[in-house]
Each structure stands twice: as C-alpha cells, then as structure tokens.
Amino acid sequence: MSAAARLYAAGGVLLAVMPLAMVLANRSSPAVVGLAALAFLAGRWVEDRVALRAHLLAPLATPLAGAALAFLAWALAALAWSPFPTVSLRVLAEFLPTLLAAYLLACLAPGRIPAFAPRLAAAALALGGVLIAVDLAADLALERALGRRVAAFVHNRPALTLDLVAGPVALVLWRRGARLWAAAALAFAALGVLRSISGAAQLGLLAGAAMFVAARLLPRRIGLEFAGLGLGLAVALAPVEGDLLARMMPEAAHERLVQSSSRARVAIARSFGAAVATDPWRGAGTGTSARFAETPVAESLPAEMRVLLGVGHPHNSFLQVWAELGLPGAVLAALTLMLMLARVARLDQPDRAVALGLVACAAAIAFVEHNGWAAWWTAGLGAAISWLREAARPRAETASGKDGPA
Template sequence: MSAAGRLYAAGGVLLAVMPLAMVLANRSSPLICGLAALAFLAGRWAEDAAALRRHLLGPLRTPLAGAALAFLAWALISLAWSPFPAASLRVLGEFLPTLLAAYLLACLAPGRIPAFAPRLGAIAVGLAGLLIAIDLASDLALERALGRRIAAFVHNRPALTLDLVAGPLALVLWKGSARGLAAAVLGFAALGVLRSISGAAQLGLLAGAAMAALARMLPLRVGLGLAGLGLGLAVALAPVEGDLLARAMPEAAHERLVQSSSRARVAIARSFGAAVAADPWRGAGFGTSARFAETPVAQTVPPEMRVLLGVGHPHNSFLQIWAELGLPGALLAALTLMLMLARIARLTQPDRAAALGLVACAAAIAFVEHNGWAAWWTAGLGAAITWMRAASPADANERSERDGPA
C-alpha cells in the first residue's frame, strides 16, 4: 500500500469509528474529526500536491461559501463589542479549528475513503446503539465500570451523533449494494436514539425520517419548498419562540414532556427573546451566551426575565444567533441556509432525499438543544456531510468539487 493509501486508511478508520468513540468518550468527536482531516490532507498531499489547492479553494468561490464566510466575518467583527472578549475568543478557539477540520474532511475524504470504511462504520454504529441501550437498561453499568459520572444524559451527545451520521452512512452502504447493513445502521441508530433520554435526539430522528420520506414522494419543488419554509420560520420565529409556545402549549403537553424540562425551556426562550427585542440590531457579541446574564443588554430586560439568561445558552441555535449576532447574523444565516438548499436541489435521488433528511434532523435538533458553536456538534455535522458526499458516484464527486460541501 502506498503512503497515501495508508493515510486514507487511517482517516477512514477514524471517520468510521466516531459514533462508537462518542459513546466511550462523549467529547471525542472534535479530536477524531481533526485527526481524520489531517490524515486525508496528508494523503492528498502525498498523492497530488499540485491539485490540493484546487480541491480546497475551488469550493470557496461559490455563492454558498460567500454567504457562509460573510457570516463568519460578522461573527469575528462582533468581537469588537463583546463585553467578554476572552470568553468570546475561547468559544471561537473551540469552534473554528473544528469547523476547519470538518471542511477539510468534507472536501478531501469523498472519493478517497477506503472500501472497508463504510462497513466498519456500520459496525461502529451498531455497537454504539447497543451500548447506549444496554448501558441505560443496566443502570449505567458501563459508566460505573469506567469510573465516570453516573447520569443518563451522558449518552445524549452520542445519540445526537448517531442521528446525524446514520442516514448518510446508510446511503453509502445502500448504494454500495450492502442494503442489509444499511437497514441495520438505521435500526441500531434508532435503538440508541429512542432508548436515550434526549428528547432533541428523538425529535431529530422523527424530523429527519419524515423529511426524507416526503422528499422521496413529493415533487422536487414541493420538497424543497417545505424545507425552505421550515428553515425560514426557524430563523424568523426564533426571537418569539418562547412567547408563542407559552401561549400555544397546553399544560397536558408540559406534563408529557416533563423529562425534557419543557417549562424551563419555554421560560429560557422567552428570556432570550426579550433580550433580542431590547437590542435586535447587532447582538451581544459572538460567544457571549455563557455569560449573557452579565451583558449590558441583559440589564435592560425586566428582572423577572433576567434570571434564566444565566443558563449558558438559549437551547436554540437560531435564537443564539439572534442574541449574539443580531439581525445581520440572522439574515446571513438565513441566506446561507437557502443557498444550501439550492445546492441540494442539484442532487439526484436518493441523495437529495437523504440530504434533506439530514437538514431536517439537524435543524430540529438545533431548534431545541445545545450550544450552536459546540465542537462536538460541528464535528458530527462534518462527518455526516462527508458520508453524504461519499455516497455520490466518483464522476459526480469530481464535478462537485467546484461546488463544495453544502
């Protein structure tokens, strides 16, 4: 095996085992994503250093990349008025390296992933789903054996990673005539997600499966229209999400969702929405959610709405963009999302249905859970997009180098 081949094999192993590694160490995906990206980068360099620049810079000339880079530029500009520049830089220092690794992986791995890697990935997903289910059924025996924190939510991040990776990996296997393994990947991933206590992971599974099915059955324009409407509303309604849910959710719904802390989530959304209403134009600055209760805009919010601004983040990535980056950030995020859908529209079936399923899954999760700049989330998305691009035929991969990873 050539030097490039050995590097590709190492990168393929790392990409494949990410879901299982997350079960064993639920902060490991950024490291794995970074190492896999370096392996494929070194492999491409060894194979054809002259073409590497084209592979990496070509996708950055597209409108989609322009919108995404403008969003990142605005995030950097917002550091100028962040009241906590050290905290903002710390968040940026976690987010940007992982984002770069995810970009490298999505650009360089497709077409170079070894043939054994998807099957290894299927084994990793199967073991991850089983371990989550067995560990929770055994009162977290695995966590006790490893001497770690005994809490059921330790499996939330692995379950969310399964959500992202399972569909694209199953598509790779299905198109590689391993349809039994593709079904097993979806089944074991669903087992881990449904057995976990993460309502966000279960919502993501439902939204992703529903969107993929609709995209297969409906005409192209209808499927894309539904996806665009959902993403547009997620951005536009984020600042008033809390008020809308406070009026619309009956008490019975809160009782059924007691494990998901729905009342607290609604109150948090209302508090951050009030902060956005107080200063919608530029936001408090990138990465300020962790100390949002101390920001100047928080002092303008009524005292009864101020307490929950200290929870660390608004449990809604779209609302987090509004709170930290204001209207310009929200507009640039919406533009990036719409251009992403335009890129997906050029895919053929079943790739388009799987891609829209991934978008719906990720958007549903982002609307109710986690810090949008978290490195583990960025790494999981990078792995999912890499598998999505790997599902395309070799000639389509070559043609899509100018478009890059959506």
C-alpha cells in the first residue's frame, strides 16, 4: 500500500466513524473531521501536489463560493462593532477552523474514499443509533459507566449528526449495489433519532424524508421551487417568527409540545425579533447571542422583552443571522442558499433528491435548534456533503476518463 493510500485509508476510517464518535463523545466531530481532512490533504499532497492547488481553488471561482465568502467577510467585519470582541473571537476561533476542515474534506475526499469506508460508515451509523436507543432505555447506563453527565439531552447532538449523514451514506451504498447496507444505515439511524428526546432531530428526519419523496415524485422545477420557497421564507420571516407563532399557535399545540418548551421558544423568538426590529441594519455583532441581553440594542427594549435574551442563542439560526449580522447578513445568507439550490438543480436523480432531503433536514433543524456557529454542526454538514460528492464521483470519473477538480 502506498503512502497516499494509507493516508486515504486513515481519512476514510475517521470520516466513517464520526457519527459513532459523536455518540460516545458529543463534542468530538470537529476533531474527527479535522483529522480526516488533514489525512486527505496529506494524501493528495503525496499523490500529486501540483494538482492539489486546482482541487482547492477551483470551487472558489464559483458564484456560490463568492456569496459564501462575502457572508464570511461581513461576519468578520461585524467584529468592529461587537460589544464583546473576546466572545466574538472565541466563536469564530471555534467555527472557522472547522469550516476550513469541512471545505478541505468536501474538496479532497470524494474520489479517494476507500472502498471499505461506506460499509464502515453504515456500521457506525447503525451502532450509533442502537447505542442511543439502548442507553436511553437503560436509563443512561452508558453515560454512568463513562462517568459523564447523566441527562437524556446528551444524545441530542449525536441524533442530529445521524440525521445529516445517514442519507448521503445510504446514497453511496445504493450506487455501489449495497442496498441492504443502505437500508440498515437509514433504519438504525432513524431508530436513534426517533428514540432521542430531540424534537429538532425528529423534525429534521421528517422534513428530510418528505423532501426526498417530493423530489423523487415531483417534476424537477416544482421540487426546487418548493425548496427555494421554504428557504426564502425561513430567512424572510425569521424576525417575525415569534409574533406569528404567538398569534397562530393554539394552546393545544403547546400542550402537546410541552417537552420541547414551545412556549419558551416562542417568547425567545419574540424577544430576539424585537431586537432585530430595533436595529435591523447591521446587527449586534458576530457571536453576540451568547451575551445578547447585555448588548446595547437589548438595553433599549422593555424589561419584559430582555429576560429571555440571556438564553445564549435564539434557537433559530436564521433569526440569529438577523440579530447578529443584520440585513446585510440575512441578504448574503439568502443569496448563498439560493445559489446552493442552483447547484443542486444540476444534479441528476437520485443525487438531487438526497441533496434536497439534506437541505430540508438541515433547514428544519436550523429553524428550531442550536447555535448556527457551532463547530459540531459545521463538521456534520461537511461530512454529509463529502459523502454526497462521493456518490457522484464514480460516474463522473467514468464519463471523463480522468480525475478533474473536486
């Protein structure tokens, strides 16, 4: 085995076991994805360092990359008016290295992931789903044995990671004729998601599955327009989400969603929405959600609207963009999402359906949960995109007869 092949094998193992690593240590995905990216980077360097530059730079010449880089530039510019620059820098110090690792992985891993890795990933997904289900059924015996915090929500991040990765891994296996492996990956990942207490993970599973079915059954244009409408509304309505839900959500719905703290989530959304309405133009600054109750814009709100600004984030990444980066950040985020859909539109089936399922799953989760700058979330998305690109590589290489830029 050549040096490059050994590095690819190491990277493939790390990429494959990442979901299981998250079950065992629910903050581990940034480190695992970072090491996997370094392994593939080193392998490409050993294999052909001249071509490496094209693999890394070619994707940056696209409109999608231009919009994403403009968004990042605005986020960096927002450091200038952040009232808590240390907090902002700490957020970016966690997010940016993981984003770079995810980019390297998505550029360099496809076409070099070893043949054994998809089945290993399916086994990791299946074992991860089973461990979540069994641990919760056994009153978190695994967490007790490991000497960690005993709380059911420790499996929320792993469940969300299973959500993101299962579909793309199953697509790779399906393309390679391993249909039973693909089915097992999906079934056991779904078991872990459904058994977890994460309403966001379950919503993501439902949204992703529904979008996949719709994209398979509906004409290409209708499915893409539906996805575009959903993303556009998610961005545009984020500042008024709380007010809309407060008016439209019946009390019976709150009773059914009592474990998801729906009343508190609506109140949080209303508070952050009021802050956006007070200063919609530039936002409070990157990463300031962690201390938003202390920002100047929060001090201008009525006392009753400031209480829930101290929860750490608005439980809606689209609203978080508005609150921290204002109208320019929201416009650039929307542009990036639309250009991403344009890229997805060029895919053939079933790649397009799986990609749209991933988009719907991630958007549904982002609309109700987590901090949008979180490194574990970025790492999970990077791994999912890498598997999606891997699914298309064998066909692309066969058509071209050579390995082009990733």
